[in-house]
Amino acid sequence: MTVSLPSSAPVAADPGRSSVDAERWPDVARLPRASALRTAIARRVVERALAALPLRIRHGGLPGAVPVPRPATGGDRTPTLTLHDPDAFHRRIGADGLIGFGESYMAGEWDTDNLVGVLTVLASHVDDLVPAPLRRLRGAWVRHRPARDRNTLDGARDNIQRHYDLSNDLFTLFLDQSLSYSSAVFDALPATPQDFTAAQHRKIDRLLDLAGVGPGTRVLEIGTGWGELALRAASRGAEVLSITLSEEQRAFARHRIAAAGLARQVTVELCDYRQIEGSFDAVVSVEMIEAVGAEYWAAYFTALRRLLAPGGSVALQAITMPHERMLDTARTHTWISKYIFPGGLIPSPDALAHESAAAGLSITHDTGYGDHYAETLRLWRENFLEQSEAVEELGFDHVFRRMWELYLAYSEAGFRSHVLDVRQIRLVAAAPGPEDSR
Structure with missing residues (x-):
């Protein structure tokens, strides 16, 4: 510190x-x-x-x-x-x-x-x-990225567990009460700690609105987190299947869902997005594409299109970076890929547009909130530093604490400098072309 x-x-x-x-x-x-x-x-x-x-x-x-x-x-x-x-x-x-x-x-x-x-x-x-x-x-x-970090079915699970299975107790020390580990959308900036949970709910509600989630909607959530989005979707009357590769998160989310009396509406499974079958009115995925890896972006968007029911919508929240910087990063083993998010890569807006279109999806809404992510990260970092003794008591040594402080500050700086952005995107099935209609 x-x-x-x-x-x-x-x-x-x-x-x-x-x-x-x-x-x-x-x-x-x-x-x-x-x-x-x-x-x-x-x-x-x-x-x-x-x-x-x-x-x-x-x-x-x-x-x-x-x-x-x-x-x-x-x-x-x-x-x-x-x-x-x-x-x-x-x-x-x-x-x-x-x-x-x-x-x-x-x-x-x-x-x-x-x-x-x-x-x-x-x-x-x-x-x-x-x-x-x-x-x-x-x-x-x-240095080039190690082959072991590729997001194969086994590799993706290992990569996710190396970050998200560190400890539920660790994340509860610095996240807000909603336990949302993604950018909030604040009512006003600069943000205050008192605004945090309401801002996370605002983010979730905007995504659910983009996807048209309401009573009876069949929702697929790719990336459970600690369950807050699934809970809010179920509170609207939706039926939710939420998938994750984190055993720690699944156990925690299931406990929260049962405690809320929503276990009949929400199912949480340990499953890869490539293995899901079915048809859903709404597919929602919050800051999960960053963990997919460029090699598998086509598979990811193809899965979204395949799982989307006629007339349905996909709502994504995604961190983005400029295209040329993305290309340089993709070829490089970085400090973030070594210590924080193995196998991950932040896409560019161009990459999102290209890969989604190739899979038969059209972007119908795209809004950025980069300054809000900078404030989200500031609040996380301040909470983390205030809880330094509690982090140590969980068994995380001084090197880990300096690493985590650097990670949160490094990410905040990316948004403060506008090198990074975060976007909420709505996608629908593309209209068929002339050859498709024939």
């Missing part, structure tokens, strides 16, 4: 690599192998890039008892990035790029008075960080 103190006061900060569990975090506990030349190039590129950005760079001592920079005062809001171990920082980046940048934070080798601020600056200038000649050599130094 970042602590702000006067610059003369020592902080018992992260104790450094020596305290890292090498079995649990092997690539954080040890420095990677990197040639002196590669490290020197990384140092020069990084130092030149950071010098051109609205950031302060400070060199501190090694992790252990170092001052954390005091926050900016007055009108100067320039965030400060403090390098406790510059040699390790540049060596990790030289060896592993942005994976190394993230692992260096996990190891306590750098810190900041404003994590979201630093990451927002970096995200806003991401195309300027590496000189153009070196960008052309990108394929020679980036």
